[in-house]
Amino acid sequence: MSPARRIVAALNPTASSGRGRAVGPQVVAALRAAGHEVTALAEPDFAALLAATRSALAAGADALVVVGGDGMVHLGVLALAGREVPLGVVPSGTGNDVARGLGIPIGDIEAAIAALLAALDRPARHIDAAAITGEGMPGSRFACILSAGFDALVNERANGMRRPRGRSRYTLALLVELLRLRPIAYRLVLDGVEHRERAVLVAVANNRSFGGGMLVAPDAQLDDGLLDVVIVRPLGRLAFLRIYPRVFAGTHVSDPRVVVRRAARVRIEAEGVVAYADGERIAPLPLDIAVEPGALRVLA
DSSP, rough: OOOEEEEEEEOTTTTTGGGGHHHHHHHHHHHHTTTEEEEOOOOOSSHHHHHHHHHHHHHHEEEEEEEEEEEHHHHHHTTTTTTTOEEEEEESSSSOOHHHHHTTSSSSSSHHHHHHHHHTTTTOEEEEEEEOOOOSSSSSSSSEEEEOOOOHHHHHHHHHSSSSSSSHHHHHHHHHHHTOOOOOEEEEEEEEEEEEEEEEEEEESSSSTTTTBBSSTTTTOSSOEEEEEEEEEEHHHHHHHHHHGGGTTTTGGGGGTTEEESEEEEEEEEETEEEETEEEEEEEEEEEEEEEEEEEEEEO
């Protein structure tokens, strides 16, 4: 058994549309039962929870555990910038793609807690993070995938809609954007080399999947010091609907209209596109992304 640790636990009671409300207290109880000192945090919004987490970490901590989905992992990645404190994840959200990439059990809270407790007995694993910079925005970073194409447009539209609520709002937004589907003119700079592309989707991936298991970058690795840049060149609505299901198996990359390049530094420019990373709204393009090799310590 590991020695007693000072653990900050950031909890999202609204994870998975509120169905994960009981998971946070369950995790805190298990950590305390194992002899650890736990500071449990729950705030009404992302900004308040991030501020509280940073404050708790500054007071001294041996680990940060986030309970929720990829948005909570995003919070953890932001809070740990410049720190060597390891990050633990108990997935209870909708997507859980970072946990999936790390091999943490999905859909089984008891197994995920057991994996966390076991990981506290082992040295932390080092994985990459990616820093995001842009004019007029505070610096950000991500662990999973930054999207700047069709999926980002869907997220932006869904976030601007008041009704319907829940998952159906995202579905409606997807249908609207599908009807409006058109190529976007991108200027990409990958490790200093310029590429002009017309595409319907551009994703910068540190992890293999997003959106709850969509293998948009099936060969991406969390610890290779590189980002996989996935480009889907122009296609019609019918072709898009045909290729879309293949993303769940990662076989879409065999289509000649899908291009994957690797780079350590990426600049993305396009008009009218707001980027999302780890499912969270970041900022309008242009943005610069730079991999941070081994910058994130994880309990996995």
